[in-house]
Amino acid sequence: MTTGTSTTAADEIPLVLQDLKKHLQSSHGDDDNLFDKSATAMPVAAIKALLGVVERSQATTMMEMQNELKQASDCMMNAATTSTDGRSHSIAVRSGCELFLKYVTRTFLEELPDFEQCRQAVLTRGERFAGISLAARDRIADLASDFIQEGQTVLTHGWSRVVASILLQAASTKHFDIVILEGRPDAAGARAAQFYSQRAKIPTTVVLDSAMGYIMDTVDIVLVGAEGVVENGGIVNKMGTNALATCAQANGKPFYVAAESYKFARLYPLLQRDIPNVGNIPMQFCDTTTNTTKEKETSFAPVDLSSDKVKVENPPCDYTPPKFITLLFTDLGVLTPSAVSDELIRLYQ
Known part of the structure; x- marks a missing residue:
């Protein structure tokens, strides 16, 4: 067989x-x-x-x-x-x-x-x-692009093709700016910024992940993708999304999620540790970035944390509860987090 x-x-x-x-x-x-x-x-x-x-x-x-x-x-x-x-x-x-x-x-x-x-x-x-x-990305872009208004600043996080589809469609008729988090450890945001600025010609600013609070009061909306949408309307996405959503709510900024319905998962996490094992990627906690100033050039060498006395934990994603999410843009329509469970029932009945 x-x-x-x-x-x-x-x-x-x-x-x-x-x-x-x-x-x-x-x-x-x-x-x-x-x-x-x-x-x-x-x-x-x-x-x-x-x-x-x-x-x-x-x-x-x-x-x-x-x-x-x-x-x-x-x-x-x-x-x-x-x-x-x-x-x-x-x-x-x-x-x-x-x-x-x-x-x-x-x-x-x-x-x-x-x-x-x-x-x-x-x-x-x-x-x-x-x-x-x-074809789900195109349907989502049609629905979500209207939520981006002329002259706004959109903050995003990570490498998401469905988010890119929305931003490209909105940019075809409106002028707006993008702020994108660098996205460590794989620099997903920095790589995405090159596409937005060079190929789509959208004014783009890259900031450190830890600067999300500093930059938040200058943006109008936050838009992210999702690795998965869980039963309670929360999402699992690139590490840092939970902190970004918390920060957005504290500053009164709408937090939007774009996700295709085939990413709806029958999971019901309550805490970060409730999401399935998503791996733990070894990493170095400093770049070999060269910092050049008028006075001197400083090289930041990687920090070796291979000692048994140091535990390195680097999960690639985290869980964002539904209370931080304003709306979800999906190929099934624009949903509130509470509507996700109803859609999951229809998908799996």
């Missing part, structure tokens, strides 16, 4: 992980191009990888098929948790896999004449669902 977690003789990488990587790189997707609309989101890539499992499957019963899909899902989620690229993917993969597994169960329950017809229905509808999901 050929399952989704079978390996090739050449490299012994599970087939489902090979498919996942292929879909993330397909359709000319470029992870280093913030404005690449063809880039496939992680949950959509996970759904397509599971469709590959269905295509290869030699299962003859619903139970066998579901077991194969469950094994493949677990394999992808484990790989996402242990990723060493400095980013968190586990919640995104989890939401895509759970949504697809529920979708398969719903299809099986339709009592189609035989198992093969049911399998073909899963493939056909799954491809259609993946295609619709790819």
